[in-house]
Amino acid sequence: MTALPKLEDLEDKSFDPFMVEKLSTGNCPDPYPRIHELRQQGPVVEGSYRKNFTDVPDVQMGHLPQVMVLGYDAVLHVLTHPEVFRNKEAFAPNLGRSFGNTITVMDAPEHTRFRKIFQKAFLPNVVTKWGETVVDPVVNRLMDGFIATGEADLIEQFTHHYPFQVIYAQVELDPAQAPVFHKLAIAQILSSIGAPQGPEASGKLGAFFAELLRQKRANPGTDLISHLATVEADGERLPDDVLISFLRQLMNAGGDTTFRGTSVLLTGLLTHPEQLRAVSEDRSLIPAAIDEALRWEGPVTSTFRYCAQDTEIQGHPIKAGTFVNTVLASANRDPAKFENPDAFNIFRKNTVRHLAFASGPHLCIGQHLARVEMTRALNAILDRLPNLRLDPDKPAPAITGHLLRVPEHLWVKFDRA
Numbered sequence: 001m002t003a004l005p006k007l008e009d010l011e012d013k014s015f016d017p018f019m020v021e022k023l024s025t026g027n028c029p030d031p032y033p034r035i036h037e038l039r040q041q042g043p044v045v046e047g048s049y050r051k052n053f054t055d056v057p058d059v060q061m062g063h064l065p066q067v068m069v070l071g072y073d074a075v076l077h078v079l080t081h082p083e084v085f086r087n088k089e090a091f092a093p094n095l096g097r098s099f100g101n102t103i104t105v106m107d108a109p110e111h112t113r114f115r116k117i118f119q120k121a122f123l124p125n126v127v128t129k130w131g132e133t134v135v136d137p138v139v140n141r142l143m144d145g146f147i148a149t150g151e152a153d154l155i156e157q158f159t160h161h162y163p164f165q166v167i168y169a170q171v172e173l174d175p176a177q178a179p180v181f182h183k184l185a186i187a188q189i190l191s192s193i194g195a196p197q198g199p200e201a202s203g204k205l206g207a208f209f210a211e212l213l214r215q216k217r218a219n220p221g222t223d224l225i226s227h228l229a230t231v232e233a234d235g236e237r238l239p240d241d242v243l244i245s246f247l248r249q250l251m252n253a254g255g256d257t258t259f260r261g262t263s264v265l266l267t268g269l270l271t272h273p274e275q276l277r278a279v280s281e282d283r284s285l286i287p288a289a290i291d292e293a294l295r296w297e298g299p300v301t302s303t304f305r306y307c308a309q310d311t312e313i314q315g316h317p318i319k320a321g322t323f324v325n326t327v328l329a330s331a332n333r334d335p336a337k338f339e340n341p342d343a344f345n346i347f348r349k350n351t352v353r354h355l356a357f358a359s360g361p362h363l364c365i366g367q368h369l370a371r372v373e374m375t376r377a378l379n380a381i382l383d384r385l386p387n388l389r390l391d392p393d394k395p396a397p398a399i400t401g402h403l404l405r406v407p408e409h410l411w412v413k414f415d416r417a
């Protein structure tokens with residue numbers, strides 16, 4: 001068997017990239033009152049979403065005129081008019097520096113071509129199989145670590161780990177390399193704020209994946225990299241640079257989002273015990289619970305586009321060259337579309353789809369996988385932690401962050417088996 005390549009740690013071992021997570025998350029307890037105020041000013045409002053919540057300067061995009069798009073229909077319009085609202089200019093200076101030539105940084109026709117191949121790799125029938133083979137073992141192993149105690153912090157001991165461990169299992173990472181892998185994955189985001197550790201981390205992850213990919217091409221297995229290396233659409237395979245950029249992005253796009261989404265799902269249910277009981281007794285409610293959690297507290301509150309030509313949305317002009325803050329969280333709580341939008345209610349009768357996975361050509365490619373992971377995690381929790389409830393002796397969970405949201409702790413008690 002070929003030895004897996006070794007991941008090189010950052011030169012400066014004392015450097016702690018996890019602070020960036022805290023920085024990007026911020027400590028904003030609840031952005032929604034401000035979001036409602038802004039939306040009441042109109043579906044399109046001048047200014048930057050970030051500046052409403054933090055003083056951290058936007059070194060990449062701060063020089064551009066900016067608008068916030070806030071109404072549901074207006075957000076959907078931006079996401080579904082990619083010829084006007086482009087990804088490349090919006091993401092090349094930030095995500096592009098961190099990850100390279102990833103599909104998030106592409107527009108048609110390049111995006112259409114590669115997206116088609118990725119899409120085949122993440123079809124529902126493919127990812128459903130990973131539920132049993134990859135997700136369940138990770139979920140159960142983590143739960144084995146605290147199940148005998150009758151109490152846990154579900155963030156620290158469960159949700160903060162399982163989607164990342166799913167990725168490690170999918171790329172068959174040596175567990176001993178996982179801490180460095182996680183550290184580099186976080187450090188690479190620092191490219192967008194000009195820190196030298198950013199390109200260093202991107203380079204080291206890139207070299208690691210390039211070698212892994214070479215090995216998998218020579219000797220394909222059943223892992224995700226072999227799968228991505230061989231999947232085809234219209235007779236075309238993914239070029240190495242696009243595949244490696246995707247793998248670099250995976251920890252953030254797939255791991256971090258699913259960690260946040262699952263945490264928010266559990267928070268919504270635990271703070272509404274009658275809904276938790278209903279889901280526990282009738283598991284066919286799980287898909288509705290997942291969608292309601294993502295609508296209510298979607299992990300990604302805003303995405304971004306670059307307006308490439310003078311245009312207008314619902315009578316509001318937007319000039320070419322404007323950076324467009326496309327506020328998904330605002331669309332998902334637009335009272336014109338969702339009755340009593342601030343309430344977590346898995347029984348709501350929605351007539352429109354939430355936009356937590358966005359829409360249009362860049363609609364989340366991992367949404368089926370995220371749903372599989374969240375479903376498996378919730379089922380295991382409901383099966384294995386009877387009488388699950390918030391720990392009355394600990395602080396109630398508080399979801400924070402203006403751009404990416406999650407509670408820091410979720411202390412629970414349950415009956416021991």
Ligand code: HEM
Pocket residue numbers: 103104105115122250253254255257258261262298299300303304355356357358359361362363364365366367369370
């Ligand atoms: C609850 C979990 C998740 C949420 C809330 C989420 C959210 C999103 C959103 C909002 C976008 C669109 C961004 C935009 O249009 O600017 C997106 C795109 C993307 N997501 Fe997810 N995501 C999740 C899980 C995953 C997973 C598990 C994967 C793993 C494969 C993944 C991979 C991607 C990729 C590669 C894109 C870029 C697609 C493109 O540009 O064509 N995501 N995600």
